[in-house]
Amino acid sequence: MKLTHRYQSGACVITIAGEVDVTTSRDLETYLDLVRRSLDDHLIIDAGNLSFLDSSGLAVLLAAAVLAQARGGAVHLAGLQPRVARILEITGAMVAIRTHEHVEEALTAIESMSEAGIAEPA
Structure with a gap:
């Protein structure tokens, strides 16, 4: 795994x-x-090169999402590979983690919400 x-x-x-x-x-x-x-930062996870995510990795992302949402932020996943997207669908994690086609789409969503003064939905 490589992180930047x-x-x-x-x-x-x-x-x-x-x-x-x-x-x-x-x-x-x-x-x-x-x-x-x-703690209120929006985190965008560029998952375009994330080839596999197991339950322990999903638990990390969900914990980050819960923490961010409690403070008014969110976790956004962008560029999901089908295998990883399927894990999120099966587990229902898409309720807590917003998904986007691309990082730019996630950035636009965050910007729009900030400009409108809209809190991230739980």
Whole structure:
């Protein structure tokens, strides 16, 4: 698993390449904690190169989403591969995590919500 990040338009964009499973999910959790500037940050996960996500990785993303939502932020997943999207569908995680086709779409959604003063839906 390879992780990178950048800050852009009121969000932290995190790119995940490779697999997130029981051996790497703790690294993802630590990384999210390190790069998040504040608990109310919107996190955009660029998942275009995320080839596999198991239940431990999903738990990390859901915990980040719950924390962000409690503070007025959210977790957005962009560019999901079909295999990863299927895991989110089966588990019902799409209720807590917003999904977008591309990072730019997620950034636009965050910007629109901020301009309108709309809180992220739970």
